[in-house]
Amino acid sequence: MNNYGTLFRISTFGESHGPAIGVVIDGCPAGLVIDEVFIQTELDRRKPGQSKITTQRNEDDTFKILSGVFEGKSTGTPIAIVIENQDQRSKDYSHIANTYRPSHADFTYDAKYGFRDYRGGGRSSARETAARVAAGAIAKLLLRTIGVEIQAFVSQVGDLKAPHYTQLDLSKTEDNIVRCPDATTAEKMIALIDQVRLDRDTIGGVVTGVIKNTPVGLGEPVFDKLHAELGKAMLSINAVKGFEYGSGFEGVTLRGSQHNDEFYNDGGKIKTKTNHSGGVQGGISNGEDIYFHVAFKPVATIMQDQPTVDKDGKETTVSGKGRHDPCVVPRAVPIVEAMAALVLADFYLRNKTVKV
Amino acid sequence: MNNYGTLFRISTFGESHGPAIGVVIDGCPAGLVIDEVFIQTELDRRKPGQSKITTQRNEDDTFKILSGVFEGKSTGTPIAIVIENQDQRSKDYSHIANTYRPSHADFTYDAKYGFRDYRGGGRSSARETAARVAAGAIAKLLLRTIGVEIQAFVSQVGDLKAPHYTQLDLSKTEDNIVRCPDATTAEKMIALIDQVRLDRDTIGGVVTGVIKNTPVGLGEPVFDKLHAELGKAMLSINAVKGFEYGSGFEGVTLRGSQHNDEFYNDGGKIKTKTNHSGGVQGGISNGEDIYFHVAFKPVATIMQDQPTVDKDGKETTVSGKGRHDPCVVPRAVPIVEAMAALVLADFYLRNKTVKV
Amino acid sequence: MNNYGTLFRISTFGESHGPAIGVVIDGCPAGLVIDEVFIQTELDRRKPGQSKITTQRNEDDTFKILSGVFEGKSTGTPIAIVIENQDQRSKDYSHIANTYRPSHADFTYDAKYGFRDYRGGGRSSARETAARVAAGAIAKLLLRTIGVEIQAFVSQVGDLKAPHYTQLDLSKTEDNIVRCPDATTAEKMIALIDQVRLDRDTIGGVVTGVIKNTPVGLGEPVFDKLHAELGKAMLSINAVKGFEYGSGFEGVTLRGSQHNDEFYNDGGKIKTKTNHSGGVQGGISNGEDIYFHVAFKPVATIMQDQPTVDKDGKETTVSGKGRHDPCVVPRAVPIVEAMAALVLADFYLRNKTVKV
């Protein structure tokens, strides 16, 4: 299933080294001003080659809208967006045509489909996420009309952790190449990633997402709880190993009397004093900040020889070639935001029919 | 959306204190022997009042199959299962008709729908999960035909943690009331929960799920990755705050050279030496054990006065009445298994059409 | 797939001679007054034994709401409705356990599922439509809030045709047992059906549906056109062989200059002079009456010996036993209305998200 969403729906397509990747967005309400400069800005935040700590693969990631927009506004019909693949260098991948890279999708795709487009990982490549970012940009434009703001940042690289989001100025996220709004931590993170790169290795990290100004009432019980869809959306991003929201895994050690968020009346508005709930109660937004953490494993492609097998089961070794990220989290920030925007935009539309 | 699944689909219905709860299972293949004793056994593992550390609410949870089974076998048509609510005591809840219990769904349901069935939390009650367990039992019966085994256990209560699942004998999970297969840890967990109960408080915990013998190839890129659906399924269970699989959040501190799972040839079968991947690569099962952790917050209902507001925003206090669990994880074990079974059964069917 | 609808969604279940049939309605907006007397009235219009020209099978068709309604109003959670099967007489069907009745679903169900619940046709029985009528009644209640009126009537039995709907007073439909608002034609139809019954035979007919006061704008291009969903909904009713709307099959003989519906300004409202479009243009309602015809074949069960084969392919004969309708259209009228209501209710909700 290469589609996501119930009312604000996207279908992505494309392989890493095919002619193009893209997305069809169906269900975007008519009359939305489509700011193409903004879409490009978002794509540029994700694109490779943007700094010394990301892959040097060079893709312009220039997009083209094929349908669904007329005189600058969405028409209510499907918006198709295509991004051509330019810097393909397929020959970089001939060495893995028959070999299974450790912790990649090579083996499982072959087993599932009988064969695979091995060039750059084909469909399993994170290149697919460019399509998500383009669609997410349009979701963000829709959410802006109701004031919802989505911000993500790098909160951990290896063992290096930034302070809790409430102690940070999130407007500083783009001030450094690692996308951590805490300058001191950011500097250390960059140094660590650089060292890892020199070691021809990779390292994991955590991206934190924060959603402000969500209207009360978004989320659909019982299976499509707001946080359950957010979790699925995040876990569907390449290399993600975990998702928690609000108090998360740490919350299990608390007692109910510590964990419960007391309601109070804040000048006519019902608010909570603490926010262990992470802005979601019973699967439905309560108007507080929604915040969550997304764990990314170290990138599987390393510039070292690793033992493995080929498709006949014969033992061999493989080493990364080409250009890869030593740490995926800086470029994952706009992807996390995009997926969050797609989730929220969908729930926003779904919530329009819940009352007579 | 009260339904889950693409081909093996369930729709649950029912409120905590209405006439009945239930589930309709659509897409179960015809010819499956429906073992009603097994279904009841599963429901009994979840039912209230089963031990001193669970709520003393008394429900038989006897189910009735209304359709879809003929001469002991599934017919391929929808299987409807109904469980009547018996021990309702609606009067226990009159005190919260207009008051919002902290960290419950009272406020958000009212905001979303305009009003709510406040008796026992109505639809937001964990009573709904009985329907999931009944459906999950049928999913387990289907998965048994291909040898898939699903086991969950309590791996953490408060700060008390059991060893890694690979060091445990999971057949001992049902040997104690807390459902932790490590007897020593189990004893401590029971003591802790008992103390928490005496303190009129609650505490959180972690349930670990392990799925063995999954065929290679289950899971659907790119959005419906196996672990993404597992994550959504778990996060849709009441009180869940986090999900991780394989190396999870701890994996972010590792380097790629440590984290990658080397392939080797195990007598003709391709296996991995380590399993940081948690049995899933590129969103598709690779045949290794699938394992994951699910974080449950402390139950929100505590037997203490807590400040809150009523539906007009007036400040007041509320205290738990009735009968509630001091810790939800022992009873959550069969629910986690049920949701895992629903995910796997669905992917098993979906995988039947991927190759010509 | 035993479910229908995108936002106003129903899942039906149950076999003709199992314990019960029923439906779960998900997506009904909260706050709708659920008029149980009206639901029963609708079920009574469909129930067997209501007149001398319908089957004498005796079912009360008393329904019970299990969930989703609190203090007389929908809560926004799933509404489960169950109707117990009472007058089952399963022994009437033992003669067809192994024999394929001509033009029934016996052979195809066996071939598809490997076996079947043969009692009364099991799931393939038109008894399933009672669940649709119950759900359709709730859809009608929702549509009433915006003024939409749905009326169906018998427009043809065998060769006997009623005048065009615009020449009829549809409020007279329930004045006779054949449900044709034209008294003269009705009388002839009743006589014909009675004769057919005496001949131990059956006969087909046409039900016409008329929907008034539909808001402009319902229907979703390009696949879910309003008339395409109406068509599917009608064709999903047992014994239906054809669907046409507006000018239908007769329209193919016209020229464009005759068929086009001119627009004019009717006191500030845009209207059309003729209505060959049947109220739908480009798949979207234009505010004119929506009207359509549904062709029903003669009931397959006849009280005569017919050559056939058994499940081993051995030739044999079979004759109808039990109690069956000589003509299905009088009882089909509320079913056609119910399905139309389900289609319209769904499009009404879907239309709430098409504009920013």
Next chain:
Amino acid sequence: MNNYGTLFRISTFGESHGPAIGVVIDGCPAGLVIDEVFIQTELDRRKPGQSKITTQRNEDDTFKILSGVFEGKSTGTPIAIVIENQDQRSKDYSHIANTYRPSHADFTYDAKYGFRDYRGGGRSSARETAARVAAGAIAKLLLRTIGVEIQAFVSQVGDLKAPHYTQLDLSKTEDNIVRCPDATTAEKMIALIDQVRLDRDTIGGVVTGVIKNTPVGLGEPVFDKLHAELGKAMLSINAVKGFEYGSGFEGVTLRGSQHNDEFYNDGGKIKTKTNHSGGVQGGISNGEDIYFHVAFKPVATIMQDQPTVDKDGKETTVSGKGRHDPCVVPRAVPIVEAMAALVLADFYLRNKTVKV
């Protein structure tokens, strides 16, 4: 909803005069040989300008595959196909920017979405069906692997009717430009269409579809009956007003004793002597020919002045400009086949999971 299908799923996009139209096919099994020459042949059967009785608008309809095919075979990932719009002449449509053409979608699109891409009808243009034909070609390739053959032909233009399909040699359909396999009728049809064109008018017609060698068991009760999905698929094609299968509307005049299809044993295979059922019983294919009729209204665009209103309700006149079909059915033949193929391919895949 611009997508169709449950397992073999398509999403189409694009407007008549935008940069391109296209389709994403998701769920096509891996390993299917993608015959690009065949896809082009199918598109050429639909393309404008192919004969004197079709529109002279000139489109090459050359397609490009962007993804999902590797080394000539489907990979199991989404197949994106794009067809650029070449001969756009947008100026032809400036006269209708503010005027509602009778029996077009101009008024309803404006009412639904608030504005519209008026160039050539935008999304409501039958140009969208080129995307369906491309996707349908791939569905046909899949169906060929199990021997299913789908053929459509023009069976009626105005009052001119061809004999019943069982009396025709369907291999002759492409022998003439009207696509009627009966040469005598074809000649008359062509003369009629030519006359209509000279009259600056249009005329309707009927396309008959025939599907041979369908395996027994396709179709999903109770809502997604095989003929119900076929009906929806056909009714979703521009200008379609009616659908009937098997005996259709004529069958209503028959008695059950005439209409029932007797089973017999044909050398070990269960067959029916007649086929009023049209190959479908209880919504499931029985192995006999599936056949159906699709009614197309006369094209709404005529080369004559017609009274209408503009978007402010002001009365005005409008006349067709540009290049249009005097009769749509010859070019509709491949579209009907494509939609039938999409329906059958989907049911073929869905049927793979119905038995344990």
